[in-house]
Amino acid sequence: MLKKLLISNFALIEEAEIDFQSGFTVITGETGSGKSILLGALALITGERADFSVIRDPNQKTIVEAYFSNLSKETIGLLERNDLDISEETPEEVIVRREISSKGKSRAFINDTPVQLTFLKEFGLQMVHVHSQHDTIDLKNKSFQLLMLDDLIDAGKERLEISKLYSSLKLKKEKLNKLREELAFQKRNEEFNRFQLEEILALKLESTDYTAIELALKRNQQFESIKSGFEAVVATIEDEEGVNDKIVRLSKLLSLDDEIIQEISERLNQVRIELDDIAAIASDQLLDLEFNPNEIEQQITQLDNFNRILAKHNKKNQSDLLTVQVELENSLKIGQDNEEELSLLEKDILNESNNLSQKAEHLSLKRKKNAPLIAKKLISLLGELKLENSQVEFSFTKKEISENGQDEVELLFTPNKGMQPKSIEKTASGGELSRVMLALQSLLSQKRKLPTVIFDEIDTGVSGEVAERIGLLLREMGKRMQLFAVTHLPQVASKGNSHIKVLKNMDFEKTSTIFVPLSSEERVEEIAKLMSGKEINEAALSNAKNLLNQQI
Secondary structure, three states: OEEEEEEEEEOOEEEEEEEOOOOEEEEEOOOOOOHHHHHHHHHHHOOOOOOHHHEOOOOOOEEEEEEEOOOOHHHHHHHHHOOOOOOOOOOOOEEEEEEEOOOOOEEEEEOOEEOOHHHHHHHHHHHEEEEOHHHHHHOOOHHHHHHHHHHHOOOHHHHHHHHHHHHHHHHHHHHHHHHHHHHHHHHHHHHHHHHHHHHHHOOOOOOOOHHHHHHHHHHHHOHHHHHHHHHHHHHHHHOOOOHHHHHHHHHHHOOOOOHHHHHHHHHHHHHHHHHHHHHHHHHHHHHHOOOOHHHHHHHHHHHHHHHHHHHHOOOOOHHHHHHHHHHHHHHHHHHHHHHHHHHHHHHHHHHHHHHHHHHHHHHHHHHHHHHHHHHHHHHHHHHHOOOOOOEEEEEEEEEEEEOOEEEEEEEEEEOOOOOOOEEHHHHOOHHHHHHHHHHHHHHHHHHHOOOEEEEEOOOOOOOHHHHHHHHHHHHHHOOOOEEEEEOOOHHHHOOOOEEEEEEEEEOOOOEEEEEEEOOHHHHHHHHHHHHHOOOOOHHHHHHHHHHHHHHO
């Protein structure tokens, strides 16, 4: 339950410390006094996004701090799983703090440990439920009606399974469509890619060296010149009067006992050895040299094909063309892999679709089976709220499966005997809508087992005996949980176990909101004001006392 709330620098609140009691607490105050500010502070504590316009003094931080006690085992488990410290002295108490600054910064803490807003929201959903006036309007929405029904029949688990399965199936269908588009594109290009690959494969790039072929072709084309060159080398070196003979004769002339002459002679001898080697190489080449005109034609054809395909793919060498070959092979392989993946994905989608259909059908049967029981309970509660002749039904229409299943549910209602129930959006007045919502919330409070529920003017549009009945129902709900109700009605205000009044305090410099717990005597005066306005007469005081005595 919510034990205490500290508010600092928030809208009209300069500093406030509010202690709360268990049971049913009513909150009253004139319009504009600041009741909605209290709800705004609680919204921060439960993880809602910060509205930085509420910062009263931009030079200071806005701080809201809430003390919760009597935590459930589930909530304690949630804190422990997220490594949040729990006091050994008070293990069932936790302090939540939210800070915002005019610089646009927002921070949240649980027991002085920083937490993300997503976690704070998850924690807040287990601690406090705030029912605003806008939520009553939501009752006209079919999606909201379906959510309420699922909560009341304990179908949350099945609905969550369907939602997850539907989301998974949606993603897989998107992937399937994308894969089909890719395959269609690949199919359009596959024939052309295959032709290109066959052209490149015909070149046998892995086993053929086109650089060597190009060199061989050049030698064949220059056969006579090369042959003449080798012959000239051999003749120049080895023929009579050739270079070798001349060096031999020169060496004999240089056989003198002179150091420099001897050095020259030695060097000439080295030259002669080198020339003998050159002549031998040239002789060997002449022996191996062959001329085959057919080989030239084959080499020219090979190189023409190679250079044509090289130019076709705008590549510079054999290595680049090999890369193109690998890419084309991979492209064709990807197409085959994608076809296999497509086939597997189609089977997977079919299985999941069947599973989703079965789960949606199971949930639909559960809804249809339990809806009349919920309608019966609602009718009973509405009778307590002076709608004794009400009729309530849930109408089902089968639709295409979505994250909520296959049902479109509509809440049908009529407050009058003998009339056919129709859409609550068309048949319920504002006061009737409030009472139907209160009845639903009464049933939901038993299911959700929330420690704290806050109603913001759930009694809008009613008065007199109806307001009395609403007050009695709220008091009964307050026996099962901590319940707050913001109200303007004396009949409701008198049913609270405790009473907080919201006041707007004005002085020469500033306006501020304060929260005042009322004593028994002060409650009499406040309820009398709700009856008669500012001018309190004896009749109003007497009626206020009677209302409070009825509460007892």
